[in-house]
Amino acid sequence: MSIWEYANPTKFMRTTDGLLPWLVAGAAVCCVGGLVWGFLTPQDFRQGSTVKIVFLHVPAAMMAINIWVMMLVASLIWIIRRHHVSALAAKAAAPIGAVMTLIALATGAIWGQPMWGTWWEWDPRLTSFLILFLFYVGYIALWSAVEDPDSAADLTGVLCLVGSVFALLSRYAVLFWNQGLHQGASLSVAPGERMSAVYRYPLYLSMLGFMLLFLALVLIRTRTEIRRRRLAALQAREMRA
Amino acid sequence: MIALLIRDLRLATRAGGGFGLGVAFFLVLSALVPFGIGPDRAALAPVAPGILWVGALLACLLSLDRIFALDHEDGSLDLLATAPLPLEGTVAVKALAHWITTGLPLILAAPVFGVLLQLPPAAMPWLVLSLLLGTPALSMLGAFGAAITVGLRRGGLLLSLLVLPLYIPTLIFGAEVTRRGAEGAAVQTPLVFLAGITLAAAALIPFAAAAALRINLR
Numbered sequence: 001m002s003i004w005e006y007a008n009p010t011k012f013m014r015t016t017d018g019l020l021p022w023l024v025a026g027a028a029v030c031c032v033g034g035l036v037w038g039f040l041t042p043q044d045f046r047q048g049s050t051v052k053i054v055f056l057h058v059p060a061a062m063m064a065i066n067i068w069v070m071m072l073v074a075s076l077i078w079i080i081r082r083h084h085v086s087a088l089a090a091k092a093a094a095p096i097g098a099v100m101t102l103i104a105l106a107t108g109a110i111w112g113q114p115m116w117g118t119w120w121e122w123d124p125r126l127t128s129f130l131i132l133f134l135f136y137v138g139y140i141a142l143w144s145a146v147e148d149p150d151s152a153a154d155l156t157g158v159l160c161l162v163g164s165v166f167a168l169l170s171r172y173a174v175l176f177w178n179q180g181l182h183q184g185a186s187l188s189v190a191p192g193e194r195m196s197a198v199y200r201y202p203l204y205l206s207m208l209g210f211m212l213l214f215l216a217l218v219l220i221r222t223r224t225e226i227r228r229r230r231l232a233a234l235q236a237r238e239m240r241a
Numbered sequence: 242m243i244a245l246l247i248r249d250l251r252l253a254t255r256a257g258g259g260f261g262l263g264v265a266f267f268l269v270l271s272a273l274v275p276f277g278i279g280p281d282r283a284a285l286a287p288v289a290p291g292i293l294w295v296g297a298l299l300a301c302l303l304s305l306d307r308i309f310a311l312d313h314e315d316g317s318l319d320l321l322a323t324a325p326l327p328l329e330g331t332v333a334v335k336a337l338a339h340w341i342t343t344g345l346p347l348i349l350a351a352p353v354f355g356v357l358l359q360l361p362p363a364a365m366p367w368l369v370l371s372l373l374l375g376t377p378a379l380s381m382l383g384a385f386g387a388a389i390t391v392g393l394r395r396g397g398l399l400l401s402l403l404v405l406p407l408y409i410p411t412l413i414f415g416a417e418v419t420r421r422g423a424e425g426a427a428v429q430t431p432l433v434f435l436a437g438i439t440l441a442a443a444a445l446i447p448f449a450a451a452a453a454l455r456i457n458l459r
Contacts, residue, residue, distance in 0.1 A: 134406040138399075142389065145399050154456040155389050159403065162385060162449050166407045169438070173410040176431070177417065 007083035009226050016219045023219065027212035034059075034206025041198055053111045055203055059210035061104035064132060067097030067214065071139075072164050075157035085222065087153035088229075090160065091143055092221030096214060098136035105129055124174040131170045135163045149229070242326060242334050249338035253307075263300035263343045264350050270296040271354040282359045289358040290368065290419035296354070297347050297372060298379060298408055302401055304343050305383040308335050309391040309454070318391070322458050328451040333443070336377075336384040336450075344376035360423065367422025371435060375415040378439040381446045382407045388450040392457040411438055 006012050038055030074090035077083055108126065109119045120126065142159055146152035254260045274292050278284055312318040321331050351372055352365050360368065386404035390396030417431040 131406055131409055134402075138403045138406060141399055141402055145390075145393050145396075151392075151456050151459065155453060158449055158453050158456070159389060162407070162446075166410065169410045170406070170413075173413045173434075176434070177413045 004081070004083070007081070007085055009085055009229075012085050013223060013226060016223060020216065020219055020223075023212055023216040027209055027216050030205055030209030030212055032209075034202050034204075034209045037202040038199075038206060041202060044199075047115060050111055050114050051199070053107050054199065055206045057104060057107040057111060058203060059207040060100045060107065061129070062207060063210050063214055064097055064101040064104050064129065066211075067093050067100060068132065068135070068164070068167065070218075071097065071160055075160040078153055079157045079161075084153075084229075085226070087157070088225040089218060089222045090156070091153070092225055093214075093218050094136060094140050094143065096217050096221070098133060098140060100210075100214075101129055101133045101136060105133065124171075124177070127174045127177075128167075128171045131174070132167055135167050139163065242330055245321075245326070245331065245334045246338055249335060250341060252311075253338065253342040260342055261346060263304055264346045266303055267296050267300040267347060267350060267354060270299065271357050274358065285359040286361060286423070289355065289360040290364065290423060291416050292358060293351060293355060293360065293368060294371075294375075294412055294416040294419065297351065297376065298405075298412055300347055301343055301376065301379045301383060302404060304339065305387050305404065306390070306397055306400055308339050308384050308387040310387070310396070313391045313457075318454075319458060322454065328454055329447040332384055332388065332447040332450040332454065336380045336447075339384065340377050340380035344372075344380055348372045348376065360419075363425060364419055364423035367428055368419045371415045371418035371422075371432070374432065374435045374439055375411050378411045378435075378442040379408060381439075381442040382411075385446050385450040385453065388453040388457070391454065411435065414438065 006015065035055055038052055041052065043049050044051035071090045071093050074086045074093070078087040078090065105126070108129075112121065113119050139156055139159060142156050143152055146155055271292070274288075275285060278288065309318060312321065322328055324331070348369060351368055355365055355368055383404055386400050386407070389403060390400045393399060414431040414435040418428050418435060421428045421431065
């Protein structure tokens with residue numbers, strides 16, 4: 001039994017078929033639970049009720065970065081071991097990541113308006129998220145531009161590798177470029193900097209919910225891609241016959 | 242390698258090669274900016290370093306698709322791929338040829354455009370130095386983008402979408418050097434970062450670009 005068995009599309013389809021309802025249910029429970037629990041938390045003494053946007057903002061921002069890392073790992077697996085499911089999973093994850101980045105930017109703007117008095121500021125964190133969004137857009141555009149599926153998977157894989165290096169480089173270059181308004185780590189473990197438990201536990205739940213949501217979405221989209229491939233193969237066979 | 246370099250330089254400088262187009266574009270851009278911002282010296286001088294760097298970047302972008310597209314169309318790219326010279330070497334030489342035909346004229350012309358945009362005289366050497374250190378990275382990254390989009394029919398727009406985000410770190414440090422030079426501040430840190438980006442790009446990007454070319458030539 002090795003993890004590479006799941007590289008077999010049939011095996012992947014069978015396993016995810018059983019797994020998916022649980023994931024969807026878990027994502028629904030955790031997301032709704034985290035957000036409702038977050039909504040019922042008391043108001044922050046300085047930020048008032050606007051603090052509640054954190055339960056949407058932080059999980060989305062976390063997923064925006066983690067999805068890119070997942071795409072990087074999936075691209076590496078595809079480039080090294082040529083497992084098609086891996087390439088399709090990277091393809092399936094990209095639009096979800098782009099949407100997560102957009103959610104983080106939009107909720108950040110809505111939160112920033114009352115708190116900082118501005119919708120947008122060229123702050124390092126905000127800027128690096130904008131740059132990350134640009135990388136997502138380029139990646140998705142390249143997938144849709146290349147016709148041959150294997151070439152598309154290869155090219156986007158190479159782009160993902162180079163893009164990761166430059167996304168990271170940009171992240172630190174903008175720190176050098178401008179110091180910002182955004183606070184440092186939101187979930188610091190150091191006592192004193194730590195968020196109050198009232199907010200922390202709903203936030204953890206909401207983050208778990210977003211993670212499950214992403215897993216469910218990426219599996220659904222990967223299954224769609226596999227079915228699309230099978231359909232294309234069937235059509236090609238039909239054409240030949 | 243040298244033969245390939247000379248061939249590329251010749252092709253670029255002959256008729257239809259587009260040599261000098263980048264500089265002309267840079268000139269037009271520098272002439273347009275004052276119309277948008279206003280001719281006021283106090284308004285132009287602070288934005289001049291950024292405008293000059295963004296202009297150099299866009300002028301560089303303009304000629305990127307020429308790096309591989311023409312050779313791909315007439316089939317000489319396939320010959321180059323099967324030649325004894327490794328494809329990584331071909332990429333490096335082609336990026337170098339692109340830099341000589343686009344980057345170098347830009348660097349030589351930049352001080353003139355700096356005068357047009359009221360860049361303080363103290364910043365001139367730093368502008369030239371930062372462009373000298375930074376534009377090779379632009380050509381290298383551009384060669385990577387061109388290698389990825391070489392087989393595509395409408396690759397031009399996609400090329401700019403892919404390449405421009407990669408240019409961000411170079412732009413930040415390059416413009417920072419010039420801005421600090423204008424203010425008379427210490428420029429060493431961004432200058433070192435800029436040189437580091439260029440060296441790393443020159444060392445690593447040929448491998449990525451060659452990989453992309455091999456995929457496209459399959």
